[in-house]
Amino acid sequence: MDTPIPRRGLIGAILVLMAAAFLLPHLAKPPQLQEGRVLAGPPAWTGLAGLDDLRHQTDAYVADRFPARPFLIGSLNFARLRLGDSGSDRVLAGRDGWLFYNDGSRLSPARGVGAVDDAQAAEWLRGLSGRIEALQGRPYLVVVPPAKETLYPELGPAWYDGPNPRRTSLRLAQLAERTEPGHVVHLHDAVTAVKAAGVPAFSRHDTHWTGDAAYAGYAQIMARLRAMGLRQPTRPLSDFRPVVNGVNPPRDLALMLGVASFVPIHYRGYVDPSAAGYRTTWLSGRRSWTAPQVVETGQAGKPTLLLTRDSFSNALTPFLLGHFSRVILTHIDDGFWRQDLIDRFQPDVVMLEVQEHGLGFVMRGSPAVSEAAEARIEAALPDAPTHGSLAPSAPSRGRFAPVARAGAAFVGLDAAVPTPGCNVDQALLDARGLVASGWISDLSVKPGPTDGAVRLTGPAGDFLQPLPIDQARPDVAAAFKRPVAQPSGFSTSLSVEGLPAGAYGLRVYRRAASGWIGCQGPQGLVRP
Template identity: 50%
Template sequence: MDGLDAHWRRLIGVVAFLMAAAFILPVLVRAPNLQENRELSPPPPWPRHLSEAPAFRDGVEAAVADRFPARRFLIPFLNAARLPLGVSGSGRVIVGRDGWLFYDNGSHLGAARGSEALSPAQTRAWLQGLAGRTEALGAVPYLVLTPPVKETVFPRFAPGWMGPPAPDRPALRLARLAQETGAGTVLYPHDAVAAQGPRAYSRHDTHWTGYGAYGGYETLMRALQSRGVGQGPRPRSAFVEAPIAYGAQQADLANMEGVKGFVRLDNPQLIDPRVQGRVAITYLGADHSWMGPRVIETGEVGKPTLMLTVDSFSNALLPLLYGDFSRLIVAHNQDGPWRPDLIAAYHPDAVVLEVLETGLASSLVPGPPASPQARDRIDQVLGPAPALRPVGAEAAALDPAPPASCGLDVAELTPTSVGGPGWRLRAAGWISDLGPGPGLVAGRIRLTGPGGDWVGDLAVTQDRPDVAAFFHKPQVAVSGYEQTVSTGPLAAGAYAVRLYRRTPGGWVSCKGRDLTLGGRAP
C-alpha cells in the first residue's frame, strides 16, 4: 500500500507541477509569435433556458481552450515537430516539399489548379470593367500587374497532389482575353519572376522577395516604355540586397504555424541606395501604415508620375520604382482599386493596378462603364450576352418576394448588333437580406415593359466590403453583382428593372429603376 500511495503522490505532484508551469511559464518566458489568422472563441452568453445549456458548455470549453496560458507555447512547439513530417498545424497553411509553405485561402491552391474559374457572366463583367477604366483614362496608360502565387512559379516545391499548374487558369485566361477583345492590358509576369531563381519567393512567406519583385518590375517598366512612359527597366545590378530586420520580417506562413523562431528566414529586399535615403512620404489620411494612401516624392527631377493601387506585394515592388519616377501616388486596393479622386488630383502619367492573381477576379468592378463599341468587341469574342427569357412560371415565385436591402449602382440599356439587332441590359450593385449567414449565389434580373416581362440569371458573387462595413456584418460582404443580358428589339416606352436573390428563407427582391427607350433597336 505504501508503494501505491507513493505512486499516486508522485503522479499528483507531476500534474500539479505541469499545471503550475502552464501559468508561470508565460510570465517568465516570451511566447513564440503565433498568428492564427482567425478570431479566438469569445466567452458565450449565459444561457436563458435549460435547452441552451449544451451550447453554453461547448462555448465555455472553446473559450477556455483558446485562452489556456501555455497554449502559445504548446502550438508552436507541436507544429515545429510536425512540419518535417509534412503536417500543418494551421488550416491556412499547406506544407509542400523541402520545407516550403503555401497559403490556403480555402480553395486548396485553387488558383494554380484552375478550380476557381470565372463564370461567363463574371468574365464578361471583368472585361467590361477593364475596358471602362482603360477608356476613361484616354491617352494615360492603364495597366493591370498581377503577381503570380508562388505555387505556380515553384510547382516542384508544392505538395504532390497539386499537379502541374493549370494552363488556362484565370490569370492566364483573363490576360489572353484582355488582348483578344482589346479591353486593356493585363501583365502576368510569371516567367519573368521564375527567371529570378529560387529566391524569388521565401519558403516561409506568401509574398515574393525583392528578387521576385524585380521580375514584376521588369515586366511593368517594359510595358510602360512601350507606351511612352519611362525609360524601361534598369538592370538588376542597379539594386543591392537589403535583408529585412528580423522583427520586420514578414514570414506570414511561419507566423501562422508559430514556427518563425524555429526556421531560417530568407526574405531579402532589393533597394536602390542612390535614391532610397532621400525618399519623402506624405500620408493623405490618418493611416500612416503601408496600407495608408500616400504620396512618395523620390527626388528624381523631370521623371514621370505613377499612380498605383496595390496589395501587400507592393512592399517589395515600390523600392524598385523609386529611381524611375519623380512621384508615386499609392493607395491600397481595400479602399477601392479604382480611384478617380486621386487621378483627378495628381494627373499621373500612368495608372497601375497591382493585385495578386487570387484577387484578380474581383478587382475590375465597379468602375466606369465600357463603351458600346468595347462591349461589342467583348461579345464578338465571348459570344452574345445571355438572353432574357419570358418570366412565365417563375413569376409565381418572384412576385411575392419581400424587399431586400440593396443598391443598384448601374442600370442601362444600350443597342447591340452582335447576334442580331437588339438591346443589351447591364446592371451592377448589391443585394442582401442582411441575415445571419451568407446569402446564396443564385439571383435573377427582370425587365418589364411594353409588350413583355422577361427574366435572366444573376450571379451574386462579388465582394462588397463597403456593404459589410456599413452594416457591421461581415457575413454580407459577398453581396455584389454585375450582369449583362441581351434582349431582342424593344418597343419605345418605360421599362422597369428589378433584382432578386435567393436566400435560405426564399427569394427577396430589390426594386431597381425605370429606363426609357425613345425608339427601337436598330
C-alpha cells in the same frame, strides 16, 4: 486498501505541470504565432438560461489564452512539418519543407478549378475597357504577379499535379491582349526566368515573391510603360541595396504554423537608398501599409502614379517609386477602381497590381464601355452574352433613399460602432444595380436582429437601403467559435434606380442589442 501516495504523486505532477505552463512564458521567449483569426473573448454572463453557452465560451477562452499554448502549437506543428504534414488548414506542406497557402480550396485557382466562363470573361473585359476609356489616353496597366504554386509545382504537395495552362489569370491576360493590347502584364514568364537562372523567386516559408522576382517584374513593367510613352530607363539592380531577412522578414506561412522560431528563414528584398528623402502623407486616420497614402519622392518633373495594390507590392514598390514625383498608394480592399483619387490627384499613370488568383475579381465597379469596346469583346468571345448578368437574381425593387429621409428605423447610424466582426466580400456597382455580399456580426452570445442597411456615400449624396442580415455563414461561426454568429451573412442585388452618377464609398450596418454596428466596405465604387 489503496494507498493515497500514488494519488498524491499524480496530483503533485499535475500541479507542477500547471505551474510550469504559467511560468514558461516568463522563462523562455514564446514562438512567434499568427493564426489569422480573432481569439475567443472573455465569457459573458447572460443569466441561468445561458449556462450552456457560457460553458462553451469559457472553454474557448481558456483554450485560446492558455499561457503555454504558443509553445505547444509551435512544437507540435514543427514535429508534424518534419513528417511532411501541416498543423493548420490554411497552410499546405509541400516537398522539402516548402509551405503553400491554402485559401480553403487546396490550390484550386492554380489547378484551373472554377475558371471563368465566356460570360464572366466578357464582363471582366468590359470592366477593363471601361477603365481604359475613362482615363482618356492616360496609361492604365494591370500588373499580375504569379502565385507560388505556379512557379514551384515540383515542391508542392504530393497530390498537386501543377498549374493549369487554362487557369483564369492566363486566360484573361490572353483575352485582354486580343481586346485591349498592352494593358495587362502577366509576370509569370519573367519570374520563371529568375527561377531558371538559379535565383530564388519565392522563399520556402512565405507566400510572396522575393525581391529578385519583383525586380524582374519591375523590368517588365518599365518596358510596358515605355511603350505607353513613359520615357524613363529601367534602373539596374545595382542601384538598390539588398536586405536579407531584415527586422521582420516575410515568413507568413511559418507564422501561421507557429514554426517561424524553429526553421531557418531566408528572404532577400531590396531597398532604394534614395528613399530616405521621400515624404509620406496619410489620407486617413490609419497608418498601416494598407492605408491610403501619398508619397512625395522629390523627383521634380516626373509624372504622378496612382497604384492600387495587394501585398505583393511590398517587394515591388521600392523599384517603382523613384520614377515618379508623386505616388498615391491604395489597397485593393478599399476598392479596385478609385475614381475619387483619380479626380482628386489627376495621375498621369494608373496601375493595378494584383496576384494572379485575384485577377478575376478586380474589374468590379468599372465605368461603362463604349459600343466600339463592346464590338471588340464580342469578336473575341462570340458565344458570350452581349451584356453579362449583374447577379444571379434580379435587383430588388427597393430604392436607395437619402439618409436624411431614412426614417426612425435607422436613427443612430452615424453613431454606429465599428466592429471587427465583419467583411464585405464583394461589392459591384454599375448602371444596373449594386451587388454586395459578406457578413457582419457583433459576435454576441445571443442571436441578434437581422435588421441591416447598406449605405452609399459620395459627392453626389448620402443614400441608404435596407439589407437583411440573415444568411448562414458556418465559416464565421467556426472561425470565432460562436455558433450564434452563423446567421450573419448577406448577399443581395439592389436597384440603383434614381441614384445619382458618381463615385461612392460603401458601408454596411446591422442592428445589435447595444445599437447599430458598422462595417467599412470598399471605396471608389462608380455609378456611371
